[in-house]
Amino acid sequence: MNLIKNYQTDLDKLFKPQSIAIFGVSISGLNMGGASFLRKLLESKYTGKIYPINPKGGEIYGLKIYPDIHSLPESPDFAIVCVGAARVPHILQDCAATGLKHIHLLTSGFSELGTPEGIELENQIITISRENELKVVGPNCMGTYCPSSHLTAWGAIPGFSGPIGIISQSGGITQRLTEYICSLGIGVEKAVSFGNGAVLKAHDYLAFMAEDKKIKVIAMYLESIKDGSGLLQLVKAISQTKPVVLLKGGKSEASASTVTSHTGSLAGNLSIWRAFALQAGVTLVNSINEWADALVAFSLLPETLGKKVFIGSGGGGNSVIYGDVCTSEGLDVPKLAEKTMNLLREVVPAVGSIAGNPLDMFRIYQDSTLLDGVLQFVYNDPNIDMVIVDRLIPRNIYHLPDLPDTTPELIKSVANSKNHKPTVATLDSDGGERGLSDEGTRLRQQLCLGGIPAYPSITRAARALMHLHRYYSWKRR
Amino acid sequence: MNLIKNYQTDLDKLFKPQSIAIFGVSISGLNMGGASFLRKLLESKYTGKIYPINPKGGEIYGLKIYPDIHSLPESPDFAIVCVGAARVPHILQDCAATGLKHIHLLTSGFSELGTPEGIELENQIITISRENELKVVGPNCMGTYCPSSHLTAWGAIPGFSGPIGIISQSGGITQRLTEYICSLGIGVEKAVSFGNGAVLKAHDYLAFMAEDKKIKVIAMYLESIKDGSGLLQLVKAISQTKPVVLLKGGKSEASASTVTSHTGSLAGNLSIWRAFALQAGVTLVNSINEWADALVAFSLLPETLGKKVFIGSGGGGNSVIYGDVCTSEGLDVPKLAEKTMNLLREVVPAVGSIAGNPLDMFRIYQDSTLLDGVLQFVYNDPNIDMVIVDRLIPRNIYHLPDLPDTTPELIKSVANSKNHKPTVATLDSDGGERGLSDEGTRLRQQLCLGGIPAYPSITRAARALMHLHRYYSWKRR
Numbered sequence: 001m002n003l004i005k006n007y008q009t010d011l012d013k014l015f016k017p018q019s020i021a022i023f024g025v026s027i028s029g030l031n032m033g034g035a036s037f038l039r040k041l042l043e044s045k046y047t048g049k050i051y052p053i054n055p056k057g058g059e060i061y062g063l064k065i066y067p068d069i070h071s072l073p074e075s076p077d078f079a080i081v082c083v084g085a086a087r088v089p090h091i092l093q094d095c096a097a098t099g100l101k102h103i104h105l106l107t108s109g110f111s112e113l114g115t116p117e118g119i120e121l122e123n124q125i126i127t128i129s130r131e132n133e134l135k136v137v138g139p140n141c142m143g144t145y146c147p148s149s150h151l152t153a154w155g156a157i158p159g160f161s162g163p164i165g166i167i168s169q170s171g172g173i174t175q176r177l178t179e180y181i182c183s184l185g186i187g188v189e190k191a192v193s194f195g196n197g198a199v200l201k202a203h204d205y206l207a208f209m210a211e212d213k214k215i216k217v218i219a220m221y222l223e224s225i226k227d228g229s230g231l232l233q234l235v236k237a238i239s240q241t242k243p244v245v246l247l248k249g250g251k252s253e254a255s256a257s258t259v260t261s262h263t264g265s266l267a268g269n270l271s272i273w274r275a276f277a278l279q280a281g282v283t284l285v286n287s288i289n290e291w292a293d294a295l296v297a298f299s300l301l302p303e304t305l306g307k308k309v310f311i312g313s314g315g316g317g318n319s320v321i322y323g324d325v326c327t328s329e330g331l332d333v334p335k336l337a338e339k340t341m342n343l344l345r346e347v348v349p350a351v352g353s354i355a356g357n358p359l360d361m362f363r364i365y366q367d368s369t370l371l372d373g374v375l376q377f378v379y380n381d382p383n384i385d386m387v388i389v390d391r392l393i394p395r396n397i398y399h400l401p402d403l404p405d406t407t408p409e410l411i412k413s414v415a416n417s418k419n420h421k422p423t424v425a426t427l428d429s430d431g432g433e434r435g436l437s438d439e440g441t442r443l444r445q446q447l448c449l450g451g452i453p454a455y456p457s458i459t460r461a462a463r464a465l466m467h468l469h470r471y472y473s474w475k476r477r
Numbered sequence: 478m479n480l481i482k483n484y485q486t487d488l489d490k491l492f493k494p495q496s497i498a499i500f501g502v503s504i505s506g507l508n509m510g511g512a513s514f515l516r517k518l519l520e521s522k523y524t525g526k527i528y529p530i531n532p533k534g535g536e537i538y539g540l541k542i543y544p545d546i547h548s549l550p551e552s553p554d555f556a557i558v559c560v561g562a563a564r565v566p567h568i569l570q571d572c573a574a575t576g577l578k579h580i581h582l583l584t585s586g587f588s589e590l591g592t593p594e595g596i597e598l599e600n601q602i603i604t605i606s607r608e609n610e611l612k613v614v615g616p617n618c619m620g621t622y623c624p625s626s627h628l629t630a631w632g633a634i635p636g637f638s639g640p641i642g643i644i645s646q647s648g649g650i651t652q653r654l655t656e657y658i659c660s661l662g663i664g665v666e667k668a669v670s671f672g673n674g675a676v677l678k679a680h681d682y683l684a685f686m687a688e689d690k691k692i693k694v695i696a697m698y699l700e701s702i703k704d705g706s707g708l709l710q711l712v713k714a715i716s717q718t719k720p721v722v723l724l725k726g727g728k729s730e731a732s733a734s735t736v737t738s739h740t741g742s743l744a745g746n747l748s749i750w751r752a753f754a755l756q757a758g759v760t761l762v763n764s765i766n767e768w769a770d771a772l773v774a775f776s777l778l779p780e781t782l783g784k785k786v787f788i789g790s791g792g793g794g795n796s797v798i799y800g801d802v803c804t805s806e807g808l809d810v811p812k813l814a815e816k817t818m819n820l821l822r823e824v825v826p827a828v829g830s831i832a833g834n835p836l837d838m839f840r841i842y843q844d845s846t847l848l849d850g851v852l853q854f855v856y857n858d859p860n861i862d863m864v865i866v867d868r869l870i871p872r873n874i875y876h877l878p879d880l881p882d883t884t885p886e887l888i889k890s891v892a893n894s895k896n897h898k899p900t901v902a903t904l905d906s907d908g909g910e911r912g913l914s915d916e917g918t919r920l921r922q923q924l925c926l927g928g929i930p931a932y933p934s935i936t937r938a939a940r941a942l943m944h945l946h947r948y949y950s951w952k953r954r
Binding site for chain 2: 168169170171172173176179180181183184221223247249250251252253286287288289292314315316317318320321323324325326327328333428430431433436437438440441444456457458459
């Protein structure tokens with residue numbers, strides 16, 4: 001990809017440093033800033049060298065505190081800077097002098113304040129970084145995260161490595177997304193919260209992650225960009241090989257002003273971003289849930305072009321509603337082929353209404369042989385591109401004895417089908433007794449770990465499948 | 478309401494019978510049909526007389542089984558009929574002969590089959606019922622449900638009485654809705670699953686529930702109707718006093734054919750139903766979750782005309798996204814009045830970005846005095862009509878020690894504010910570790926019981942508030 005050359009991709013040391021200096025480690029403020037990063041690095045069993053720095057010196061968590069960067073026994077790979085904004089330019093120059101080029105600026109108090117002083121200070125950072133070829137993350141951000149190198153200093157989620165790369169202007173949102181997808185068994189290879197993006201920009205991280213073979217899907221949270229046409233060309237090139245799923249913050253007028261005080265930038269409007277997504281093959285989402293849902297689909301499901309969905313539903317009313325929701329989300333709910341209908345009629349018990357598609361599978365769930373048979377018929381049906389299975393939670397709200405849990409058999413059926421089509425499950429476990437939501441979470445985790453994306457509502461399942469369809473249609477356009 | 482007179486509203490005995498005959502109680506099929514209804518009635522501590530009927534006689538659960546209706550010691554108030562379809566006309570005539578007029582037909586095998594025989598049999602039921610003024614629920618349905626008379630024979634949810642009335646063509650969906658809202662502390666006064674609606678129709682149940690003083694909000698699930706203009710006039714009249722929230726099944730072409738085999742009727746298309754909702758002041762929803770969300774809002778919140786929302790959010794990125802979502806759902810996210818901003822600046826800690834609206838309340842949650850203060854300022858702000866509070870779940874994913882849980886203080890603040898505006902909470906507990914979803918469910922229950930509708934996502938909170946706004950705007954149009 002020739003475009004990649006336009007950007008700064010020498011970023012390995014931001015994510016896999018052998019040694020880290022932390023500026024601004026204070027014994028008197030253990031819960032904030034540098035000391036907190038230090039503690040979390042130790043907790044996450046980071047194996048490289050750590051050099052806490054504070055002019056006062058001393059010792060913390062058994063480590064010596066150095067007064068400045070010049071007194072370290074080596075020039076570390078990476079620095080985390082947690083000092084006041086006014087001291088940042090000086091520290092950058094110090095780092096440059098010792099050859100330390102990869103730096104994360106946690107510090108706030110720059111262009112996001114909207115004051116002349118803040119903007120001037122950010123400009124100084126930009127100038128120093130350019131002159132010394134510094135690779136600076138931030139300012140005003142949580143920095144880098146990489147479970148495979150135990151660089152997971154952001155809080156209580158150690159996480160684990162997997163197919164996702166995250167590029168984000170919000171640390172809180174990145175934490176939430178990481179927690180969400182990791183709980184479903186989908187890991188994160190690298191994430192970066194880059195705040196104001198004064199030096200390194202979304203473009204640079206994108207170009208870097210495009211070349212990272214471990215990353216299969218890129219998640220982005222952007223509030224603003226400074227070079228839209230460059231980003232468009234770059235994302236369009238990357239989308240040929242990896243899906244890019246974008247949560248764009250500040251699409252509305254109200255939030256555009258929030259963006260300015262959050263990351264000091266201008267947001268742009270919704271129609272521009274829709275056009276951007278269409279051209280660049282980007283999956284545009286509106287909420288953290290929808291973002292996670294799409295990422296899970298892209299991580300676990302095979303390519304598909306079509307959008308003709310088969311719905312195995314539980315109950316007559318549910319079948320009707322599920323068909324409505326899939327249609328309103330843009331999927332097609334076609335009739336099954338006559339051959340499939342004949343096969344179904346042979347194996348499905350006569351009790352209960354067979355409407356074809358959706359199929360009321362209420363009684364089929366109880367018999368894993370039937371369940372497997374129905375899936376095979378449907379996978380062989382040329383009218384069908386994808387499958388939604390309403391994974392009823394076994395519970396006795398119906399006039400039936402307890403239902404057996406056929407989840408393991410469902411996972412086996414899908415995994416063993418050589419011709420299986422994208423298959424997802426829905427688990428309607430929201431808003432019941434407490435045991436229900438817990439059981440729903442357990443089953444979602446079980447299904448996702450078994451390779452079947454599982455969603456808490458038909459609406460979210462249908463939307464994730466539409467994202468899958470749109471991306472692969474764009475890719476093979 | 479003069480329109481009410483056009484319909485059959487003498488339906489009390491369907492919901493509050495002093496005695497019940499159950500046709501088709503079989504000792505050999507304890508889990509199905511009549512025996513199951515009988516067992517569930519006993520479990521739910523129904524206090525009236527129960528008369529099981531089967532030509533073979535015998536005894537079940539300590540009760541005598543009578544061979545037919547003529548051998549009972551009295552004419553019961555209500556009959557539940559669980560025999561084969563072919564025997565139903567005869568049983569209806571028997572009931573009529575003894576003066577028993579209120580009857581639920583569980584039995585399937587009528588017009589929903591689409592066969593000439595099924596349609597003919599349903600026509601016989603209609604004729605017999607007309608000639609004898611029978612009040613027949615069904616056929617092909619779960620019948621009536623009324624916790625205040627211990628008539629809760631539908632499964633594992635005894636439920637409790639509250640402000641909701643449910644009129645539905647699907648038993649499964651009614652069960653799910655009941656379970657959902659009861660788990661949030663919102664009870665159901667009366668519900669009816671009426672299937673094919675051969676004799677009593679949606680119109681009759683609507684007219685009946687319109688006059689029921691215990692019912693404040695009516696939920697409907699309709700797959701089809703046979704007198705659309707009559708329903709429009711009736712609902713429009715009822716909407717003047719009670720919100721009607723409609724989940725319409727079979728809006729899509731695909732589901733319209735499912736409807737035919739589910740309840741033997743024609744569904745009509747989406748644009749017709751949208752126009753219907755606009756004219757009749759009906760709240761039209763697309764899923765069970767959205768249905769429950771609107772019902773909770775209508776049950777707990779005061780009237781409101783405006784749609785200018787204040788968002789108390791947790792974190793910078795969240796604030797941006799929450800503003801976007803509210804705007805895309807149709808709410809306005811205005812600037813706060815200058816007076817409010819001045820008051821906020823005095824009490825809110827300087828740390829963290831104050832963007833006004835949304836307000837990043839991350840640190841405010843930890844101090845219930847601050848939380849109460851912010852709410853008071855906002856309730857007094859003439860620019861604001863409603864409030865969304867992002868109820869952060871205390872958890873240590875941020876660089877902070879454990880956050881205290883200020884939920885009880887939030888509930889108190891809202892309850893004690895004399896001028897409080899519609900206020901809802903969001904709980905982002907979906908898709909994390911198992912403990913998180915469980916804690917989210919617990920907090921949602923706690924908040925709803927405290928009078929604050931609580932939703933698992935900002936999207937669902939915003940949509941529920943839009944439904945509230947639209948209905949009250951229609952009402953005062």
